[in-house]
Amino acid sequence: MDNEIRTAAEAYEADALPRRYEVQIDRESIQAQDEKVPGAAGDVPPARKSPAQWAYERIVLYLKKFEEQLDGDHEVAMGFTGADAGVLRIVGMGYFDPDIITFYGADPAGGKMQQIQHVSQLNVILRALPKAVKGEAPNRIGFRLVQDLEKEAEQQPATT
Template sequence: MDLNENKNDVPEPVNTPGQSPASELYRHLKKRAEEFDKKLDGGQCVGVRLIPAGQSVTFQVTALGYCDPNLIIFGGITENGLEVQLLQHVSQLNFLLMAMPRANPKEPKIPLGFIQ
């Protein structure tokens, strides 16, 4: 499965004049994730571990977007190869950036998919 082919499934960011919590959070997340990614070796990629309602979900981040005033959108691939898309209200955002093994380390590393 080509991880880049699903990157555009995350909606383009939508700004609402005068309201910007999601876009501000998006810029902060982007900066942190890119800094984290620079520290990883060639066999690793940026992953996210979410712990909603006592469960744990881990996936490689392939896309990140937002919809102002309060929605952050993550796209990615789980460790089992399943495509996921998480829509998260900014007030409930709580996740862990983590290094995870790349599914195909012999193929070129897929850059983080930030939609601006």
């Protein structure tokens, strides 16, 4: 047992993290919740992950599933709520333990952007935008982030 003090709500939320429930009319829609986090990260119980790592891994799966539904002329971007910041074409993502998620990218005009968000305020809207560079393959950040999780797992020493 750790000596960390938690509110009843935090304890209840931590207990409920691995569960989900949803109802959708379109049975073919995004089902990122059904995907296992790739690599060794998927074998780590949620209770042993920071809120930032837990959120990062879930968002990676949502990004990948969203991209699977895009045609070759579109890429994923993130919309913002409650601000006039527009959208961020996602080119990278990370987390800073214990509670910060970061999105890297550019606005539709090519201006550099970075979204830094506390996990308690996390609100991500995925949008499809036309490719930034016509004639080239679309950027698929979700797939690269999944590959990174798998590569990281290969580099982890085996635990006994």
